[in-house]
Amino acid sequence: MVEPVQPRVVVITGGSSGIGLGSAALFASKGWRVGLISRNKERLASASSLIEAWTPGATVAWAAADVSDEEALAAAARRIAATLGPISVWVNAAGNGVYGHFADVPADEFRRVTEVTYLGTVNGTRVALSHMRPRDEGTIVNVCSAVVFHGVPLMTSYSGAKAAVRAFSQSLRLELRLAGSHVRLGTLFPPAINTPFFDHAISHMGFPSRPVPPVYGTRVAAQGVYFCATGGGGEMLLTGVVIAYSLIVRVSLRLAGFLVSKSDFASELPRDDPGSARMPSLFAPACSRCVMDGGFGSQARSWSTHLKLLSAWRALRSAMMPAPKLRASRPVVRSPRAPGCADAHRSPAGSALPEPAASDSGR
Numbered sequence: 178m179v180e181p182v183q184p185r186v187v188v189i190t191g192g193s194s195g196i197g198l199g200s201a202a203l204f205a206s207k208g209w210r211v212g213l214i215s216r217n218k219e220r221l222a223s224a225s226s227l228i229e230a231w232t233p234g235a236t237v238a239w240a241a242a243d244v245s246d247e248e249a250l251a252a253a254a255r256r257i258a259a260t261l262g263p264i265s266v267w268v269n270a271a272g273n274g275v276y277g278h279f280a281d282v283p284a285d286e287f288r289r290v291t292e293v294t295y296l297g298t299v300n301g302t303r304v305a306l307s308h309m310r311p312r313d314e315g316t317i318v319n320v321c322s323a324v325v326f327h328g329v330p331l332m333t334s335y336s337g338a339k340a341a342v343r344a345f346s347q348s349l350r351l352e353l354r355l356a357g358s359h360v361r362l363g364t365l366f367p368p369a370i371n372t373p374f375f376d377h378a379i380s381h382m383g384f385p386s387r388p389v390p391p392v393y394g395t396r397v398a399a400q401g402v403y404f405c406a407t408g409g410g411g412e413m414l415l416t417g418v419v420i421a422y423s424l425i426v427r428v429s430l431r432l433a434g435f436l437v438s439k440s441d442f443a444s445e446l447p448r449d450d451p452g453s454a455r456m457p458s459l460f461a462p463a464c465s466r467c468v469m470d471g472g473f474g475s476q477a478r479s480w481s482t483h484l485k486l487l488s489a490w491r492a493l494r495s496a497m498m499p500a501p502k503l504r505a506s507r508p509v510v511r512s513p514r515a516p517g518c519a520d521a522h523r524s525p526a527g528s529a530l531p532e533p534a535a536s537d538s539g540r
């Protein structure tokens with residue numbers, strides 16, 4: 178017997194802001210149940226309310242955890258799975274950065290960027306696999322960056338962490354393939370995206386950090402995450418600019434270095450609101466309002482031709498392919514419910530579920 182199709186579940190680290198929040202909103206609008214993880218309960222609750230306001234009827238749950246703490250992350254994932262059901266897609270979007278010359282960046286800040294942006298992705302991937310491997314299905318998306326193709330000045334810690342994310346993902350993708358696993362791993366390479374990232378990064382440059390143009394809107398990145406999550410895994414370059422960047426690096430590293438050094442790294446980019454609050458959040462979550470877009474909206478492109486072409490190609494391919502045979506769905510194995518995560522709990526968005534350790538989750 179073929180069981181009715183259950184709404185699928187996506188868990189997104191960094192889901193309270195920027196690309197994570199935009200992706201969560203997009204998944205919710207397409208009928209997915211959405212689980213959000215980041216550090217600040219209030220911001221998670223307000224992200225949850227925003228998604229429910231944008232998509233009435235959306236099912237959203239959240240749990241607070243620092244991605245650099247694997248145990249806390251695993252507990253958060255268990256709570257979300259117990260509330261929403263088995264996790265089909267896991268997106269690692271939590272990240273942070275520090276801007277400044279290498280010599281000006283204190284060692285603890287450098288280490289922390291690596292712990293959050295690289296090891297946080299490793300932790301998230303390990304937790305996701307622990308949910309997906311037993312069912313032998315699911316997709317992990319690691320939000321990486323175009324800086325992996327050639328590191329950029331004033332972002333040494335971030336460039337190194339993202340390069341590590343790419344190499345880690347490549348190794349693991351092959352391991353999974355060689356093991357015959359059906360779990361997929363995608364890596365997304367966005368260019369500069371207009372998110373609050375630049376308000377959350379520490380700057381040692383003498384002026385606030387800012388994206389290097391061309392800048393794209395957050396929704397473009399969210400569409401890339403969704404595309405990656407619903408494809409077959411692999412590496413995905415989000416825009417033509419990223420493709421050009423990666424090709425130049427292949428043609429000549431020297432040329433790439435020359436072009437990067439000619440980019441406008443060392444000057445301030447005007448913000449839409451020059452007085453907007455900047456809240457570095459490397460060591461502790463920002464207390465700022467939870468938003469999807471940053472302060473450079475007037476300069477941000479709202480589309481990617483490359484993404485449009487990829488989407489058209491996918492639509493054409495699926496139209497030409499014969500309809501897949503329906504297979505009886507595997508029995509849904511629900512994770513055991515954590516104390517306090519009862520089915521009966523139907524609190525409105527933002528109210529925290531009772532939790533064993535602390536009230537750091539909600540639905």
Ligand SMILES: NC(=O)c1ccc[n+]([C@@H]2O[C@H](COP(=O)([O-])OP(=O)(O)OC[C@H]3O[C@@H](n4cnc5c(N)ncnc54)[C@H](OP(=O)(O)O)[C@@H]3O)[C@@H](O)[C@H]2O)c1
Pocket residue numbers: 190191192193194195196197214215216217220242243244245269270271272273293294297320321322323366367368369370371372373374375377388458461462463
């Ligand atoms: N914006 C860009 O130009 C751009 C380009 C390429 C790639 N990316 C990547 O895209 C991802 C999302 O960045 P974004 O631009 O959306 O930045 P953002 O708006 O600053 O969002 C970062 C998210 O990560 C969470 N976070 C930060 N540190 C965390 C930690 N230790 N544990 C758990 N959650 C943590 C934040 O929530 P709390 O602070 O409340 O915990 C927030 O939800 C990052 O990996 C970034 O490197 C960004």
